[in-house]
Amino acid sequence: MSDTLYPVSVEVNGETRSGHVPARTSLVDWLREHLNLTGTHIGCEHGVCGACTVMLDGEPIRSCLIYAVQADGHRVVTVEGLAHADGRLSILQDSFCETHALQCGYCTPGMLIAAQAFLDKALLERNPRPTETQIREAISGNLCRCTGYQQIVDAIALAARRLAAGAE
Amino acid sequence: MGETPKGFRYIGAKRRTKEDPRFVTGRGRYAADVALHGLHHVALVASPHASARIVSIRTDVARAMPGVRAVVTGEEFCAATDSLAIGVDAPSVTRWSLARDHVRYAGEWVVAVVAETRALAEDAAELVEVEYEALPHVMEPECAMMEASPLVHPAHGSNVLLHRNFVWGPVAEEFAKAEHHLAFRATWSRSATVPIETFAVVAQWHPGTEILDIWASIQMPKYPDQTAKALRLPGNAVRVHYDVDVGGSYGVKRGLKHTVLVGYLARRLGVPVRLVEDRLENMRGGDMHGPDRSFDMNVAFDHDGTIRALKIRAVDNVGAYAGRAPFQLGKPISAICGPYRIGAVAYEPVSVMTNKTPQEAVRGFGQAPTNFALERTMDRVARYLQMDQIALRQKNLIRKDEFPYTIPSGSTYDSGDYHTVLDKALNAIDYPALVRRRDAARERGLLAGIGISTCLEPSGGNASFEPLFNPKIDTTTWMDSCLVRVDLSGSITGIMGTSSSGQGHETLVATVVGEILQRDPAAIRVIHADSLSALPSNSPVGSRMAIMLGGAAAGAARIIRDTLISIAAHQFECASEDIDYRDGNTSLKGVPEKVLTWDQLVEIAHRKIHRMPAGIEPGLQAKFVWDVPTGGDLPTADNRVQVYPCYAFEAHVVYVEIDPETAAPQIKRYVCGHDCGVMINPDIVHGMTYGGIAHGIGAALYEKFTYDEAGQLTSGTFMDYLIPSALEVPPIEIVDHCTPSPLTTFGQKGSGEAGYLGAPAAVANAINDALAPLGVEVNELPMSHLAIWETLCKADAGKAGIGKEEKR
Numbered sequence: 001m002s003d004t005l006y007p008v009s010v011e012v013n014g015e016t017r018s019g020h021v022p023a024r025t026s027l028v029d030w031l032r033e034h035l036n037l038t039g040t041h042i043g044c045e046h047g048v049c050g051a052c053t054v055m056l057d058g059e060p061i062r063s064c065l066i067y068a069v070q071a072d073g074h075r076v077v078t079v080e081g082l083a084h085a086d087g088r089l090s091i092l093q094d095s096f097c098e099t100h101a102l103q104c105g106y107c108t109p110g111m112l113i114a115a116q117a118f119l120d121k122a123l124l125e126r127n128p129r130p131t132e133t134q135i136r137e138a139i140s141g142n143l144c145r146c147t148g149y150q151q152i153v154d155a156i157a158l159a160a161r162r163l164a165a166g167a168e
Numbered sequence: 169m170g171e172t173p174k175g176f177r178y179i180g181a182k183r184r185t186k187e188d189p190r191f192v193t194g195r196g197r198y199a200a201d202v203a204l205h206g207l208h209h210v211a212l213v214a215s216p217h218a219s220a221r222i223v224s225i226r227t228d229v230a231r232a233m234p235g236v237r238a239v240v241t242g243e244e245f246c247a248a249t250d251s252l253a254i255g256v257d258a259p260s261v262t263r264w265s266l267a268r269d270h271v272r273y274a275g276e277w278v279v280a281v282v283a284e285t286r287a288l289a290e291d292a293a294e295l296v297e298v299e300y301e302a303l304p305h306v307m308e309p310e311c312a313m314m315e316a317s318p319l320v321h322p323a324h325g326s327n328v329l330l331h332r333n334f335v336w337g338p339v340a341e342e343f344a345k346a347e348h349h350l351a352f353r354a355t356w357s358r359s360a361t362v363p364i365e366t367f368a369v370v371a372q373w374h375p376g377t378e379i380l381d382i383w384a385s386i387q388m389p390k391y392p393d394q395t396a397k398a399l400r401l402p403g404n405a406v407r408v409h410y411d412v413d414v415g416g417s418y419g420v421k422r423g424l425k426h427t428v429l430v431g432y433l434a435r436r437l438g439v440p441v442r443l444v445e446d447r448l449e450n451m452r453g454g455d456m457h458g459p460d461r462s463f464d465m466n467v468a469f470d471h472d473g474t475i476r477a478l479k480i481r482a483v484d485n486v487g488a489y490a491g492r493a494p495f496q497l498g499k500p501i502s503a504i505c506g507p508y509r510i511g512a513v514a515y516e517p518v519s520v521m522t523n524k525t526p527q528e529a530v531r532g533f534g535q536a537p538t539n540f541a542l543e544r545t546m547d548r549v550a551r552y553l554q555m556d557q558i559a560l561r562q563k564n565l566i567r568k569d570e571f572p573y574t575i576p577s578g579s580t581y582d583s584g585d586y587h588t589v590l591d592k593a594l595n596a597i598d599y600p601a602l603v604r605r606r607d608a609a610r611e612r613g614l615l616a617g618i619g620i621s622t623c624l625e626p627s628g629g630n631a632s633f634e635p636l637f638n639p640k641i642d643t644t645t646w647m648d649s650c651l652v653r654v655d656l657s658g659s660i661t662g663i664m665g666t667s668s669s670g671q672g673h674e675t676l677v678a679t680v681v682g683e684i685l686q687r688d689p690a691a692i693r694v695i696h697a698d699s700l701s702a703l704p705s706n707s708p709v710g711s712r713m714a715i716m717l718g719g720a721a722a723g724a725a726r727i728i729r730d731t732l733i734s735i736a737a738h739q740f741e742c743a744s745e746d747i748d749y750r751d752g753n754t755s756l757k758g759v760p761e762k763v764l765t766w767d768q769l770v771e772i773a774h775r776k777i778h779r780m781p782a783g784i785e786p787g788l789q790a791k792f793v794w795d796v797p798t799g800g801d802l803p804t805a806d807n808r809v810q811v812y813p814c815y816a817f818e819a820h821v822v823y824v825e826i827d828p829e830t831a832a833p834q835i836k837r838y839v840c841g842h843d844c845g846v847m848i849n850p851d852i853v854h855g856m857t858y859g860g861i862a863h864g865i866g867a868a869l870y871e872k873f874t875y876d877e878a879g880q881l882t883s884g885t886f887m888d889y890l891i892p893s894a895l896e897v898p899p900i901e902i903v904d905h906c907t908p909s910p911l912t913t914f915g916q917k918g919s920g921e922a923g924y925l926g927a928p929a930a931v932a933n934a935i936n937d938a939l940a941p942l943g944v945e946v947n948e949l950p951m952s953h954l955a956i957w958e959t960l961c962k963a964d965a966g967k968a969g970i971g972k973e974e975k976r
Contacts, residue, residue, distance in 0.1 A: 024287065038201040039194020041415065043364040044447040048886035051364050079194035093192040097184050100851035103670030103859065105191025106365045106415030112192060136894040143886070145363055145416050146670050148858030148923070149894040151851070 008072045012037070013081030021068045028052045030068035031078060039079040039109045043143070050142030053110035054078050060117040079109035082116060091166070092116055092159040101155035103146035111142045115156045119163060128164035132157065178683045179848050179914055185675040186694065187668075196413040199368035202383045204440040207370070208237055210430065211289035212443075213279035213296045214453050215271035218305035218523040218879025219318065222269055222278065222298060230281060230295040235288040238437055239296060240280045242268035249432055250398050252424055253390075255492040256330050256519070257638045260323035263489040263526075265429035271300070272320055272488035273523050274880050275452030277425075282433055282441060305879045309462075309485045309520035320488055320521040329486060330494050330519040330637055334501070334807050336576035337512030342477035346468030350552055354544045355948040356537035356928075358460035358485070359871035360530050361863060362891060363669075365415020366445035367423040367454055371434035379700075380431050382408045387417035387669050389631075389646075389706040391424065392699040398428040399435075406431070410696035414669035418531040418863065418924075419709065420456035421669060422492075451884040457873050458530030459496055460485035463541035469549055473560045477512040478505060480541070486519050486527045493527035494519035496534030498633040499710070501577045502626040502811030503535065506542040507586050508564040513576045523879050531863060532625075532921045533710060536928055539623040543929030544947060547620075547936065557933070558594070561622050562587060572910075578808025580798070581624075581815040582909045582917075585843065589905045590622055590819040593841030596903045597821045602837065606823065610941065615826040619934025622819045623926035625844070626812035627918020628911075629710015630796040633811045636803050644802060645795050648716035649703035652681055652724040653789040656774045658767050660687060662694040662721055665702025671920060672852040673713055677721045679848050680914075684725035686751045687766075703791055711918025714848055715814060715909075716794060722913045723792030731784060732769045738781035739764060739772075797911040814909045814917040816844035820861075820930035826938050831957035833869060833935060835898040840926070843905040845917035854902055857922040862897045864927020868935075870896065872950050939963070 005020035012035060019034055026045075031037045031054070043051030045064045052063040055077040082090050089097065092115055102108045118138035122130050130138075135156045136149070144152065190196055227239040242264060251262035267276050279296050283289035304318040311317055312327040320327055343349065369384040380401065382392075386408070396406040414421055426443055434441040445454050466479035482500075486493050497517035504513050530536075550560040565586040566573050574580045602618060609616035634641045651663040662677040674694035682689035697703075706712070729749060736754035737744045740762055748755045752766035764772075772779045773788040780786060796813055803809035823837040840861060847853045870890040874883045883889040908915025928949060935951045942963035946955060 022287070032201075036203070037194075038198075039196075041198070041365065042200070042444075043366075044886050046447065046885055046887070049364055049891075079192075083193055089189070089192065096192045097188040100185055100188060100855050102188060102191055103672070103852075103855055104363070104365070104416040105187070105196045105413060105670070106198065106363070108191045108196075109194050132899065140893040140895045143364060143891050143893060144859075145361060145418070145863070145891070146859045147855055148860070148862030148900060149897050150858040150900050151855055153894065153899075 006069045008068050010071045011075045013077055023067065023069055025068045026064055027066045027068050027071050028063035031063065037078050037080055041106055041109060050114065051107050051110045053113045053142060055113055055117060058120070060114045079112055082112060091162050092119060095155040095159035095162065099151045099155040099158060101147065101152040107142060107144045111139060111144065111152060114139050114142050119156070119160060122160065123163065128160060130160055176683060177686065178679050178689050180846060180850065182851065183679070183689070183849060185672050185849065185852065186678055187672055187674055198365060198413050198415050199370060199383050199385045200444045202370045204370065204372055206439050208282050208284060208437065208439045208441050209286040209289050210433065210441060210443040211281045211286065211293040212277045212449060213281070213293050213298065215267065215274055215276040215278055217271055217300050217302050218274045219303040220271050220300035221303060222267065222271065223301050224299045225279060226297040227279065230292040233288070233292045233295065235284040236281065236292045237439065238282040238433065239292070240266065240433065242266035242278065245432060249428060250400060252398055252428065253394050254490045255638065256490055256494050257640055258324055258329055258490055261321045261329065261490045263491070265425040273525050275525060277453055280429060280433065282437060305523040307522050307524060307875055307879055309483050309522060312520050312522050320523060327521045328518065329490055329521055330517065332517055332637065334515045334577070336808065339477050339479060339512040339514045342512045343468040346476045347470045348552065349466065349468050350548055351466045352548060352947060354463045354465060354541040356459060356461045356540055357949050358457050358873040359867045360456055360458040361418035361420050362889065363416030363418065363421065366447060366450040367421060367426055368444040369423055369427050369430050370440060370442045371430040372440040373435040373438065375438070378405055380406050380435060382406065382427060382431065383412045384408065384423060384427055385412065385414045385421050386423065386667055387414060387707055387709065388422040388424070389709055394424055395427050395431060399431050404700060406699065408699040410665065410667040410698060410702065412667055414667050417669035419529040419533065422528050425455065447886070448884045451889060452525060452881045455526040456528045457487065457525050458527065459534055459537050460527065461537050465541055465545050467545050467549060471553065473553060473555050473563045475508060475510050475549065475564050478510055479514040481516040483518045483520060485522050485524060487522060487524040489526040491526055492529060495634060495637060496529065498637050499533040499626065499811060500535050500538035501633055501636065501809070502579050503624040503815065504577050505575050506539065507566055507622055507624050507817060509566050511576060524875060525881065529709065531860070531924050535626060535921070536864065536925050539621070539925050540929045540932060540949065543621040543623065543933060547933045551940070557620050561590065561620065565622060578804065579811050582813060582911050583907045584815060584817050585905065585907045586622060586817050589817055589841040589843045592903045592905055593819040593821050593839050596901060597837060597839040599821070602823055609825055613828065615828050615938040617824050617934045617936065617938030619822040619824065619930040619932065619937060620820065621926045621929035621933060623929060625711060625816040625818065625918065625921050625925045627711035627816055628715040628796055628813040629712035630799050630812055632799055632809050636807055636809060642802060644800050646706045646799060647793050647795045648705050648712070648720050649791060649793040650677060650717060650720040650724045651703055651789060651791045652721065652728055654728060654770055656770065658770045660685065660692045662692060663697050664694065664717060665697050665705035666707045667696055668708065671708055671713060672849060673708070673717060675849055675852065676714060676718055680718050680721045681725040684722055685729055703793060708920065710812065711920040714916045714918055715912050716796065718848060718916060719913045720792045720794040723794055724790045727790035727792065728788060731773070731788065734781050734784055735769050735772050736764045739779065813911050814845070816917040816919060816922065818842045818922060818926045820926045822930045822934045824931070824934040824938055826956060828960065831960055832953055833956060835865065838898050838900045839903060840900065840923060841903045841905060842922060843907050844919040844922060845909045845912070846906060846915040848914070848916055853919045853922070856919055857902055858900050860921060860923025861900055861927045862892055863924045865897055865931055866892045867949060868928040868931035869950050869952060
């Protein structure tokens with residue numbers, strides 16, 4: 001295995017983060033082990049469970065299936081970047097707390113990223129009141145073993161309503 | 169909506185949990201997040217064979233790789249440590265973290281490599297050369313019980329770990345008297361709860377203090393003690409940090425073999441060491457598979473639907489090692505006849521070893537498979553008698569006025585109102601309309617079915633059934649405890665002695681303590697002690713913490729309240745009965761201006777012993793250790809025992825449609841009536857129930873650890889082991905009911921296994937109702953898409969048999 005290190009520079013949660021990594025270091029390992037952003041979790045490392053979901057240039061992706069060097073020059077948002085700058089919870093995060101949309105919290109960061117990407121897109125597409133089926137499809141790539149998804153679906157629907165009310 | 173008994177201030181109210189905010193901000197702290205200076209990492213070399221002799225191991229090339237700190241084989245490891253604990257009486261079925269001489273399943277750990285990074289450790293693991301001599305293997309219990317079978321542990325002399333015959337009540341007489349008998353086999357295939365977080369553990373040895381610090385994603389009773397024992401350390405040399413968030417468990421996070429290995433490595437190498445399973449290691453060698461069980465059911469009943477007696481033979485494939493898993497055949501003794509008035513039961517549990525991955529405790533500890541077999545039995549009887557499945561259940565369910573009700577195996581059910589809960593579920597789903605919908609779907613050419621299950625969740629986990637399976641065990645307590653402290657500032661802290669894996673224990677303790685002390689739970693902090701500073705706990709297993717930790721926290725809070733009242737009475741020179749306690753402040757009854765506030769009382773307790781009544785300790789803290797209610801006794805000579813104290817009830821009603829062209833099942837409606845007594849936090853209870861139902865849907869339709877003929881696990885990834893997503897799990901409606909338990913502090917019962925204990929049975933019954941018009945049935949889980957397809961093909965092939973039930 002080559003020991004060569006490659007430079008990488010990524011905008012993470014609004015801040016430019018740079019370093020040197022082996023080519024084989026995945027984005028999630030870089031976030032967790034080098035940047036100490038342990039909010040993003042590892043569940044399967046083969047792209048199915050969705051626990052490691054982060055946003056790359058606004059799109060939810062599996063950070064276990066992309067190398068850190070591939071993210072060079074891109075924009076990444078992790079769960080640590082979802083709250084307001086002053087630390088207040090985002091509407092989505094607050095809605096998760098309101099409906100108790102989590103238990104062990106392990107899938108939650110990935111679930112929040114997938115849901116936030118969905119809500120962002122729904123807003124862009126002028127669909128402020130997504131249906132339950134649309135919500136379920138949006139999070140169908142994120143596995144949760146605690147909740148049976150019901151309170152997560154409720155939380156996303158609540159967040160959509162709150163966002164729509166705020167936009168009106 | 170819920171019918172929580174009145175009179176509570178915080179219990180039963182809609183309140184946000186204490187835990188959620190840290191998780192939605194990514195600030196949970198899991199074992200894999202524990203970063204220590206100089207941390208080293210483990211990679212494992214696993215057996216490629218289901219059964220083989222280890223001929224030789226060559227480690228020098230791997231050891232010579234830069235960055236590699238150690239390469240450890242079973243020979244070294246087994247000489248330096250003791251076997252992990254064996255629950256059943258089978259002393260020769262020893263088990264170490266690393267195999268020595270023989271491997272007994274594909275995926276078993278053979279060599280551990282420690283390196284500066286996980287990637288380097290994995291590189292080096294590939295350089296370890298192990299030469300094996302493959303030996304014959306056996307994967308199914310029927311074969312393993314044959315005389316000619318290869319033996320998984322030759323020293324044990326047999327593959328049977330445990331075989332008991334229990335007869336409770338006049339079984340033979342009832343079978344002789346009954347008008348009808350029915351016999352069939354129901355099979356629960358091997359699945360598990362498969363948390364999204366794999367098992368992770370970090371260990372650090374401090375030579376100065378001679379303490380081994382451990383951070384692990386653990387949910388396990390006696391974990392520190394068993395770790396210390398295997399490492400040949402005194403118990404007070406192992407410090408488990410319970411403030412680690414556990415990323416889901418539902419029973420399976422019992423990585424004792426992982427912990428002993430990492431503890432040994434950390435001590436030997438003098439560096440902190442971390443092991444995080446990757447997904448394949450978790451699925452194949454993580455030793456966390458659940459029950460793998462066939463039930464031969466034999467039921468005796470009369471034409472009016474009265475069930476007279478049951479005979480159950482349960483054969484369980486426990487895998488290659490014993491552990492505590494065989495006891496999963498034991499807990500169901502707690503509710504062996506379900507929620508029904510059945511006066512006589514014979515139960516023959518058989519635990520058999522094979523060359524599959526070892527089993528571990530899974531949500532319900534064997535009760536969900538038993539409930540599935542019981543509920544298939546009820547439906548088979550109803551179909552045989554051409555009786556309505558609901559009417560048959562209503563006829564046999566224990567009536568509200570019969571509680572407390574003692575079942576043949578000796579357990580007394582505390583309370584319940586089963587008929588009402590079932591009625592509520594049927595009303596919520598509008599059962600007559602659902603029947604019309606099913607029939608209309610059938611007319612359109614679809615296969616459509618309604619499934620019912622009425623099941624119990626024994627709760628308040630206890631170990632009192634273990635002596636039935638191992639006479640050398642005479643454990644009669646399974647306590648839990650809580651320490652409550654009020655500091656000089658007047659702030660309240662609750663301290664618990666175990667980790668949590670999503671059950672919301674911080675919310676539980678804060679709510680209960682707040683209720684007793686009449687102080688806002690939001691301001692109460694709850695912390696997880698480490699094992700050296702903690703009071704005793706048996707961890708959150710067997711749906712016990714609402715009862716046991718809740719009861720202990722309430723007990724400690726009551727002592728604090730009584731202390732405050734005593735201090736006030738001493739100042740006012742009156743009896744304690746003359747003190748009014750409100751919101752933490754005290755006043756003299758009838759003299760409202762004579763007041764001592766919370767802050768004043770706390771000040772006296774912490775600083776002014778001259779104002780304290782005699783006999784009360786200064787400082788303001790109280791511990792309470794609580795034993796399981798109804799616990800304390802060994803089984804009787806005729807094998808009767810009170811297993812768990814409390815019994816929650818759930819009635820599931822499910823509507824399923826199957827596309828006859830593709831055989832794909834789809835759950836269209838799901839209602840669950842649920843009674844777990846007083847709910848302390850309804851959002852938490854509902855969450856666990858939804859999640860349990862999702863688990864149950866997985867076990868019923870999708871999830872199975874499959875093996876090929878060579879003994880290789882063929883569902884080791886999430887591409888083959890199918891966990892239901894938000895599209896497979898339908899919208900679920902829960903209908904609450906509350907029958908308080910007379911045995912617990914607030915009337916609460918357990919709910920950690922809710923949903924999972926009834927969902928597989930209900931879904932299986934719905935699938936079979938859908939298949940019934942074709943005259944075929946399926947009695948094996950998972951009722952996968954493929955299994956349904958094959959059953960449909962069978963129906964096509966045998967059209968002559970359509971509509972005919974086996975009758976005799």
